[in-house]
Amino acid sequence: MSATRTGGRNGERPVDPEPLPHPVVDNHCHLDIAPYAAPDEPVPVAQALARSAAVGVPRIVQIGCDLPGARWARETANEFDAIVAGVALHPNEAPRLDAAGRLDEALAEIADLATDPRVRAVGETGLDTFRTGPEGREAQERSFRRHIELAQDLDKTLVIHDRDAHADVLRLIDETGAPNRWVMHCFSGDAEFAAACLERGAYLSFAGTVTFKNAQPLRDALLAAPADRILVETDAPYLTPEPHRGRPNASYLVPLTVRAMAAVRGADLAELCRAIDANTETAFGGTWGA
Template sequence: MTHLVDSHAHLTAAAFDDDRPAVLQRARDAGVRHIIEIGYNHAVMARALALADAEPGFVSVALGFHPLDATTVQDGDLALLAGRLCTAPAAVAIGEIGLDYHHHPESAAVQARVFREQLALARELGLPVVIHSREAHADTLAILQRDGVPRGGVMHSFSGDLAYAEACVALGMLISFSGPLTFPRSHALHVAAAALPPASLLVETDAPYLAPQGRRGRRNEPAAVRVVAEHLARLRGVSVAEIAAATCANARRLFGDRLVLP
């Protein structure tokens, strides 16, 4: 069986409280060899780190403040984040960070400030970033271009077009596709997924969110990253094995040696 990395999941979400061990086993059975778990505020960071400690070699973490939590970030919080990133062996990236104008456009200025502060921290610590950008592509790109991402990162659950993807790749970012890639009307995603170079690709689930076509509206889980990889392979006219090899290599290159992959 081909091996895969789920580059973005939320396994500490309450949706998994009743069957988390079974969800992890199904992921293994589906060929998932590593999962990047996201800790997006203080409470979730602690749970994400506990999960990684319980699943060494299978779960790593990205830690940061989600744009929808930007208004709650207080003095000293970035220092606490830096401490966690420096002391937790499972921490491989800062994220998810960025801009979200869908839910709270009125907090755009605060979101941008917290985003830029965390980009500065990523540069200081030499870590990649995991970027959340919803209905804010132009501003997200402008900040990334102005501030820089020397260690690169991931455009998580990519939702833009080919031009946006290419601009992000030019900055050293990888493009991670999730369940919406499988939706019949996601034409812009299909074009981007077919055209981008293999070295720029990742796959993810964003579980428990964004289940692929056929399971829309239901809980998603990391095992479904195989569905995303299969759809990506069809769009590109290549084998699933080629997609698996490319995305695993890209994840290892970005996140480092903690990703122990076959």
């Protein structure tokens, strides 16, 4: 299945970084969203996997965040052993579907897609008050609650999108009950918020934003997090790490983020890679081939 959705800024893909000393997983990627440099030509999955594997990122969690993307994620995870899927309605998708009278129907399809064994996660779901105004908040919260319940019912990993909604995300987790495994995708809080998430059992997933010059609170959170709760992601084709910020992101650039994370923590790079790899296996429900 081809994808036609596109990212934002134009730019050629950066060169390959130095390989990691131990493999890690990109636990949040959007291979179905065309790269900025070629908006009508998404990178073929096999090519993307080969390039990332060559630098120590042999496995990917493909995240679908609308119905076409969720269908594609499940299909792709069943085609490629190196990929597992997450399926959900993005929080900014929920108000649009609700306005069209299709939210409940869409949630029912997500629930069906999520029963596939190759779908390891319900996500990305959550709350976003940056792009959705007050008129869409009720639909967002209703959708988020249903996704939390679905993760609980199916024992799937919950993957949370949180933009400018820290307190409300925690409120709904507390009211609905956290599933056994849940991930704060592209963690964007400070050390205090990290502690609140960790207290409730979350994994914190760090993206290229941790390399940005203005992200010191995020680096403080990374420094405060225990080694067994840290994950790494791209959110590709978005959030490209420095020194390539603004150019198209991809899983093969994960080594730049991991090296920055090791520097922040004063950690041995190989040890951090091993920890991230083990954490991802646990966070997403067991061995990759199972």
